[in-house]
Amino acid sequence: MSMQVPTMAEMMAKGETPDVLFWVGCAGSFDDRAKKITKAVVKILNHCNVSFAVLGTEESCTGDPAKRAGNEFTFQMQAMMNIQVLNGYEVKKIVTACPHCFNTLKNEYPELGGEYEVIHHTQLIQDLINTGKLALKDGGVFKGKKITFHDPCYLGRANNVFDAPRELIEKLDAELVEMKRCKTKGLCCGAGGAQMFKEAEKGDKEVNIERTEDALETKASIIATGCPFCNTMMTDGIKNFEKESEIKVLDVAELIANAAEL
């Protein structure tokens, strides 16, 4: 089945209003690895007949990396342009697979005139499962596998979402193994605060290597995460240890889409 990805413009032309806007984000739109996560989310939304739309070419960077880098001008320009578009479409609810977009839309847009209910895709999927709209087959592909979850800082510490992704992993009949630093004590992957877009300062080690070591210690065969940037950092870390044939780095949405055979 091909994906159905309606845009807000198309919906509006037909006089329809979707229940939720799927905010894809820059990584989800342009990064080859993250695009797969985007597609996994769409497959789940399609499968559950969720009424959604994307902004498509009308979406623009939330401004998160600009704000973290200290450029409030660029951030607010982006935010106000996006808010104009979102309010123009009378958007009420937004789901996103990027914790950085999630945090910015949820916490930093209201003061600039953009008030929406913003949820992370793991929260939406959790809701779909809890309401019976999405069923996972018993003994799916991940049955008995060891999976560890890397908390994205902007989902976990920044917004206290720790349970949704974990409950989803437990739904897979898999063994959730925690890293020694997890939840509120989770170690950053090294990408936040605009670090993704620059070389790290001089030090002994890259942050993602330190974090990958935490993950390797758990002996998990899958590192699950809920952020396209964490995904990149952990994937690079695993490559650095030449473990890419044994250990996969997957988004929780991909795990669920695979388990539901979508």
Place this chain on the structure above:
Amino acid sequence: MISIILFALLLVGGIGFFSFNVLKVRNNILLGRSTERSDNSSERWKTMLLVAFGQQKMFSRPLPALLHLAIYAAFVITQIELIEIFIDGITGSHRIFHEALGGFYTFVISFIEILSLLALFATVAFLARRNMLKLPRLNMKELAGWPKQDANLILIMEIILVSCIFTMNGADEAWLNLAENGSKSYGFSISSLIGPAIFGGMEAHSLHLLEQIGWWGHIIMVFAFLNYLPYSKHFHILLAFPNTYYSNLEPKGKFTNMESVTNEVKLMLDPTADPFAAPADGVVEQMRFGAKDVTDLTWKNLLDAYTCTECGRCTSSCPANITGKKLSPRKIMMDTRDRLTEVGDNIRKQGKDYSDGKSLLGDYITEEEIWACTSCNACVQECPVNIDPLSIIVDLRRYLVMEESKMPTELTGMLTNIENNGAPWQFSSNDRLNWANED
């Protein structure tokens, strides 16, 4: 009579000088910019009760939390005994509550003694941890010199304080235990045992003198300690309470909105706006974007700085620091406090407009440090008294980027991309939906 006068002088001098220094610190803190932290008082009281009074966040590391709790509990409960010492000091009485409270008095003093003994044990353990076990977090570069001495000095003062309590109580017990006094005992849990055991052979006169040494030693140490606080990292024992009350109650991921920028951006986006028009309401105060010096930070940032007791939980959880970068959130707080003290002294000596040509950014904190931050909030999460080093780092970045256009070159590229094509990378916004048609 002489002792009453001496005590009164000590009391007035001790409290007077302390108040003088607290006012100085308060004035320094008020050099900061305004920020709204008086809303939602019920949530604020709750936070203070849990985090400061209840030590909630200490318990993420149970062993040091228990040792710390022993000292904290002893400190809090000893205040009861201090009331009696004050009254005895002013009136010239001796253990004025003893007769009136009877068994309850014995219970309270016994409880204080047990807590004091535990505190003594914890203090010795803390000294050993710093100086013998050399715990990495307590032996980092930024602690070399005065901070390390400060820490040891506090612990030593605490040992002296507790020793004075036991000398005072022990000598009293030994005195009452003398045959001429009927071999009696106050029944204090610890000093009734160690008092006669240690001071047993001494005469009444010597015991009385010893009790006086303990009593005076204790009260002098109390005032010395009190007056040392404003000069020391140990000020946290008082400032932890207001600091947690004024905690940031927003989600940690939310960075402050800069309203000055909002006004300008609105003008830029409004096609009808006249860029040369005079500001609507006359003269608008020109504020620097972000922070170059301590006076550009908020008063809460400055209160944070005085509250920091340099425990280093922030730094030991900082991904940049763990991987060998120069950034240390604790150093950010120490630098802020040290610079603020300097700026405050300058203003008091040289007047409000004096500039020493130095600034927090550059002379204390380097650009390399602030660019190493991943904004992961681990430091904010870990702080047992809700200090927020991240907001200082962000304000320093804001100054560098918006006032001086100084940033790592890759970030210039990233920002240009966002401005030109709405993504941090060089992709056309027309291609945003291409993923939907790819396999």
